[in-house]
Each structure stands twice: as structure tokens, then as C-alpha cells.
Amino acid sequence: MKIANVSGELLRALFSIVIATSLMACGAGESNVLEGNRTGILHYGNGAEPQGLDPHVVTGVPENHLIRALFEGLAVKNPITLEPEPGVAQRWEFSDEGKVITFFLNPEARWSNGEQMTAGDYVWSWNRALHPETGNLYAYMLYPVKNAEAYAKGKIKDFAEVGVKALNDTTLEVTLNAPTPYFIQLMDHYSTFAVHPETLLKFGKMTDRFTPWTRVGSMVSNGAFVLTDWALNRHIKMAKSEHYWDRDKVSLNGVVFYPTENVVSEERMFRVEQLHYTAVVPLDKIPVYRERPNTPYLQSPYLGTYYYLVNTERPPVDNVKVRQALSMAVDREKLVRSVLQETAVPAYSITPPDTLGYFPPQVFRYDPDKARALLAEAGYPNGEGWPGLEIIYNTQEAHRKIAVAIQQMWKSELNVDITLANQEWKVYLNSVSQRDFQVARRGWIGDYVDANNFLDLFITDGGNNNTGYSNPIYDDLILQRAPRAQSREERYALFTEAETMLMEEMPIIPIYTYTSKHLIHPSVEGIYPNLMDSLNLKYVKLHPEQTLSGEVK
Amino acid sequence: MLRFIISRLLQAIPVIFIVITATFFLVRAAPGGPFDAEKVVLPEVKRALEAQYKLDLPLYEQYFAYLTDLAQGELGPSFKYPGRSVNEILFSGLPVTAELGFYALLIALIIGVTAGVLASLKPNTRQDYIPMSLAMIGICMPSFLLGPLLVLVFGIYLEWLPISGWGSIPGDKILPSITLGAAYAAYVARLSRAGMLEILSQDYIRTARAKGLPEWQVVSKHALRGGLIPVIAFLGPAFAGLLAGSFVVETIFQIPGLGRFYVQAAFNRDYTMILGTTVFLSTLIVLFNLISDVAAAWLNPRLRSQLSGGGK
Secondary structure: OHHHHHHHHHHHHHHHHHHHHHHHHOOOOOOHHHHHHHHOEEEEEOOOOOOOOOOOOOOOHHHHHHHHHHOOOOEEEOOOOOOEEEOOEEEEEEEOOOOEEEEEEOOOOEOOOOOEOOHHHHHHHHHHHHOOOOOOOOHHHHOOEOOHHHHHOOOOOOHHHOOEEEEEOOEEEEEEOOOOOOHHHHOOOHHHOOOOHHHHHHHOOOOOOOOHHHOOOOOOOOOOEEEEEEEOOOEEEEEEOOOOOOHHHOOOOEEEEEOOOOHHHHHHHHHOOOOOEOOOOOHHHHHHHHOOOOOOEEEEEEEEEEEEEEOOOOOOOOOHHHHHHHHHOOOHHHHHHHOOOOOOEEOOOOOOOOEOOEOOOOOOOOOHHHHHHHHHHOOOHHHOOOOOEEEEEEOOHHHHHHHHHHHHHHHHHHOOOEEEEEEOHHHHHHHHHOOOOOEEEEEEEOOOOOOHHHHHHHOOOOOOOOOOOOOHHHHHHHHHHHHHOOOHHHHHHHHHHHHHHHHHHOOEEEEEEEEEEEEEOOOEEOOOOOOOOOOOHHHOEEOOOOOOOOOOO | OHHHHHHHHHHHHHHHHHHHHHHHHHHHHOOOOOOOOOOOOOHHHHHHHHHHOOOOOOHHHHHHHHHHHHHOOOOOEOOOOOOOEHHHHHHHHHHHHHHHHHHHHHHHHHHHHHHHHHHHHOOOOHHHHHHHHHHHHHHHOOHHHHHHHHHHHHHHHOOOOOOOOOOOOOOOOHHHHHHHHHHHHHHHHHHHHHHHHHHHOOHHHHHHHHOOOOHHHHHHHHHHHHHOHHHHHHHHHHHHHHHHOOHHHHHHOOOOOHHHHHHHHHHHOOHHHHHHHHHHHHHHHHHHHHHHHHHHHHHOHHHHHHHHHHHO
């Protein structure tokens, strides 16, 4: 009896705790989105905590979004066409057959402390970006500039020999090694941005990587927004800059970036209106969102290709016919439909379609009969005598699914046995760079919209070639002839020639073109689908009257 | 007692030293380095980076330099987050993880002890089977399943609780604390049931009952103190485990704690960060084990007298 009393008491206590816990929950209040729409603040899912905010030190997609909100380059991209348009530079002129570019800086361009931006700031910043002690991973973005590569490699010690000069406070003259049609585009890449010299020097040497100049209260930047709060792994807050030259066009009062590493959690945050915008969308949620009227789901082709690297020096894939057979036996349409749920585009070449008007040639198609014939010619009729082949990929469910699908396709079409091996990320990177594989999964995301960015991967001994592929004619097309082309048409014809050659020799097996995938709250205007997934927050507006309709649960 | 504590502390030093040394050389032996990336790093850039992080020095020099810095409490700059020191990252995440661990432990204790004691009072009845079966489920259910389930029910269907963050929206600490605490609650329940059952069958409990004490006094005054010794002994390692093992919960709920940095550091080959977190957490584990041993000894009259006898 007494024991029953005790347990009754305890049960009651437990029950009260549960009730109290539930009550504490109530009053979660206005959602981020509603509050943001009222106050003009965008809540942005940014994928990961950034490594940092120093444009010459960090690399990565989340970093890119943050840095491009805080800083602005000499030129920016039109958010719809991606063609360059004025940024810090009001205009630019080409001379000496495109080898010299003169940038005329906007006299209204200001640092966030109110000081005027000068051409000298660019000379100082490019010295930092290229200096051999800085360790800038993207130093090569400036290699088209005369003597820049030699300076970065320590062969030239005097920066005055590098082709960048301040003619006066607002005129910057850049001399290139050769005409570089995509050079203006590179001015929108953070590695070519200017930093504020006095601010950096206050905290250390020009080439220091570790100083806290990028912290709240210290950072001086020149973009549409300024840094106001940075709580590690929590959020980064920015407010509209008072000194930005084009501030009248900026509609947002501020942006909050969240390090949304877990894609599933990010989608849930979007559902309860904690975010206006998500960095990605979990694959299994995409069909659900697609079916909604006025879907917040936005998918568009992305400047990236998913492919398999083939080690052209290891049997059996040292034989070009084996490589062609394998590639022709992959049913990319089916793969995209079943495994990828239509979130990618089948690829038959390395350059994504419509890369600033360039469409790659389609040299081959899915053709199992031809594939079997080629395999027989290579000495493995119906897979007889096949020595085995291994695909390596970095440990991730998505890569495994694709590898399994391809393994089955090769087995059923060609009757060849394939083994799969997953490796931890850094181990995988090591295997690829040491060329310790037969076939390896790979992806390449372009840094600028130009076929050159994909095709120059496969020049002889290129750092990212990793296949052992080497063809002097190909090298000549990419390194010598294309840069000297007189027109866009001529240049694209040379690229087509090179890419045809590449797809005939098959050092890689292209699989699909990436897409960018976001959930965007209906109240957000000014985010346009484009190949670079490039977003200029300056153009974003909020319309509070638009709400998420039809709950997805 | 003091002697016991001092000798345990002295034993801890070589343990931590071995942990440091093993970790230092193991991370460097792992394939791939901190600067390997998908896009190749130019040799000239890699050289500059290695110089900035002193990786160009011979390994033994790096090791002694690290020990020297460590002796001064400096854990070095992070490789992954240039511009931040490991100390800074640790101390930004620690309060959050510690708070999360504390709430989780509190929940584990309240639920676990209540369920365990209830079960022990009427063994092999429904009052025993129901909480103990729930406890078994709690042990079996991983937090990466429980967390999203709780989020779905309380965050998305019922809209009672926020589903992510830490300290930014009222109530956002509840779901992560419950998720992390649940598995430990289950352990605590089983431990306290076993402990209580053993004590309740002792002679002195029968004496207490024979004296005519009300049952709640028998339980709270006489039985609990002995019955919970296994739980107390479990608390130290449990708290250390909560600190080191909060990675999953921190990821699900987007919590800015230590766990996420700890696990990612290994993937990133962020040498200084791996070492920093390992040294820090191993020190904590040693310390918490010591505290719980001392507490258990103090609660156990026989051990207590032995130790204080030994100390004199």
C-alpha cells in the first residue's frame, strides 16, 4: 500500500515535469521569415561555417557567398546573363589587341570606413594575393597578368615587374601575357578583390594569414553590406553599408547567414519559416516540393560536371576501346531518371552546355551494341578474359548509388566484373593525386563561365589532369591557338575541336551536369537561376505579402 | 583521501602524455594532409602554407614545438579556420556543449532514477516491466533517429518547440537536451534498478522496515544512498561521454558546440584542432572519472573508512 503511494507520488512528479517542459515551449513567437520580412532582413542558409572571410586566404562556396556580400570586385556579374557589368570600376577599355586593360574606378567607390577606394589599393592587394608567402590557393586566377606567375613562384622578387599599375587614383592599368577573353569575369572572383591596406597592416604583415582583421569591428570592406556579428557556428550578421556607392539600389537592411551543414535540418528550418533560402535540398524531399503549386523549389543547370577519371596507364583501361566501350554502356538518361530523380542533366562531354554560348559536341551516345563490339575488338569478347576493374569514390551515399548503378550497367551490357571501393575524403584525394586508381569518381565546378576552365584540366601534366592523358595537339589547341582566336566563334570552334578529341580518347567518362537546388520563400524577389548559382544580394527584395502556401508535412 | 586523489592525479599525467604523443604522430601518419583539396594546390602555394604552419620542420622539431606551446596553454592556429586559434574555437564551443551535456544529464537523472526506483519497488510486475522496456528502447534507439522523430512530432506537427538553434529562440534547448539525455536516462534507469534491488534485500532495510518507518523514508533515507552508488560511478564517464559524443545532436539541431568541430577536425586533417580537442577531452575524461570515483568512495562507508585510514 505504502509502496503504491510512493510510486504514485513519483509518477505525479514525473508527469508535472513533462507538463512543465511542454509549457516552456509555448510562445516560440514570430518566425524568422515573418520578422525578417517586416524588418528587411534576409535569413539565408549558407551550407557551412566559413573557414574565414579573408578573400586571399579562404576558398569555398559558403565563403564565396559571404565575401561577395561584404566586398565587390572591379566588375560584377549580371545576375541573369552573367555578362560582366560595372562594379568598383565604372568602365574598362582594351588596347594593344586586348593585352592591356585600363580600369576606370568609380570615384564614388568607398571603403566601409568612408575612405575613397584607389587604384593603389588594387596594386597592394594583388601583390598580397600573388605573394609567395601568402599561400593564396587561388593565386593562379591572376596568372593571366604579365609576370604574375613568375612572381608567385618566387622567380621575380620585384612586384613592379608584374603587369599592374596605378596610373592615378582612379585608373588601373593591367597588362596581360596574352589576350584573355574571360579576364573581366575573374574580377568578380574574390581572389582578385581589393582589401584595405591600412586595416591589414594594423594587425600584422601584408602576407599574414592569421591576423584578426576580418573580425567584427575590425573589418573594413567595400561591398553592399558590412559585418555586424559573427558567432562561430551560429550565424553571421550583416547590415546594409552606408558608404557603398550603389546603396540606393540595395533594398535589404541586412542578411543573416546560417551554417546549415545538415541538409535535412536545413529543410526543416525552411518549413517552419526560419529561413528564406536554403543552400541545397535533400534529394528525397524534391519530388514532394515539385508537386506543390507555386513551388518554392528552384532547380537550374550548374557549371559543374560529374565524371569518372580513367587512369590511362593502367590495364585494362589503358586501351582506348575499353574506355569507349565503358562510356557507351552507361545509360545516363536512366541514371538521371532513377537514381538522381531528374535533379541532374545527362552529360556526354566535360563542358556543361551553354557555357556562355558554348555548346559541347556530342561525340558518342548510349549504344550497348557498339560498346560490346568495341570491347570485343579490345580483346574481351563478351567480357571473356576481363582482368577486373575497380571504381574508387569518396565515402558518400550519393556516390555509392551512382557507382552501384554503373557497376550493374557494365555487368549487364558488357558482362564485365567491377569492384567498388569507398575511401575517406582525404585518402581518396591522395589516391587521385598519386594516380593510384583505375577509375575514380570526380566532379569539377567551374570558377568562371568559360569552356577553357574545363578543357585546360586535361593538358599534359595539368595539376588536375590525374589521368595520364597527354596529347600535344590538344595542348596546342588549348594553350596556343584558342587564346589567340580573333572572335568568339573562332575560339569556340577550336574548343569544339579539342573537346571532340578528348571525347574520342576518353580519359574521362562524363556522367552528368550538376544542377543547383534551392528552396526560396515566396516573399523573396531577385534570386535568378543561372549557371554559376551566382546571387547578388544587392538586387534582392522582400515582399511580406507573399507567404508559403500549402504546408508540406 | 587526499593521498588517493594525489596518486590518481599523478597516474593521469602519463596517460595524457601518451594520448598527446600517440595522437600527434597518428594524425600525421594518416593519408592526405590538411592542404589537400579537390582542386590541386600549386606546389608554390603548398610550400608557403607549410611554412606558415611550420610543417616544413622535421617531425621531432614539430613535436617538441607543440609540447612547448602546450605547456604554455597554446594549442596553436587552426588549419581549417585560418585566423582562429584552437583555444578560441574550443572556448567558443565548450560552454554550449557543457550546458547541453548538463541538461541532458539532468534529464537522464530525473527520468532514469525515477523509472529505476519505481521498477525496483515492485520487481517483476507491470511497474517494473514497462519502465524497463522503455529503457531498453532508449538504449537501442540512436540519437540520429530519436532527434528527427522528436523534431517531427513536437516541432513540425504540433509546432510546440523550435527545431534548431541554441539560445536564440525560447525553448530551443529542450529537444536537443532530451535527445541527448534519453539514452543515458535508459542506462541510469537500469543501473538504479539493479542498485536499488540489491540494497532493498539487505538486512538493514529489513531492520528499518521492522522499526516501523514509513516506506518512503525507508526508500529515501536508507535505500537510495546505497542504491545509487552505481549511478554516481557512472556519472563521471557519462558527462565526459556527453561532451565528446554530442556531435550527432549538435549536427541535427545546428548547435554551435564542440562536437561538430571535433569530428570535422579529423575529416579535415586539421592537425592542431584534432590534437587540441583530443588533449582537452581526454583531460576532462580523466578528471571526471576521478571525481566520480571520489564521490562513489565517499558514499560507500566501507571504502571511505579504508581510504581515510590509508590517508593517515
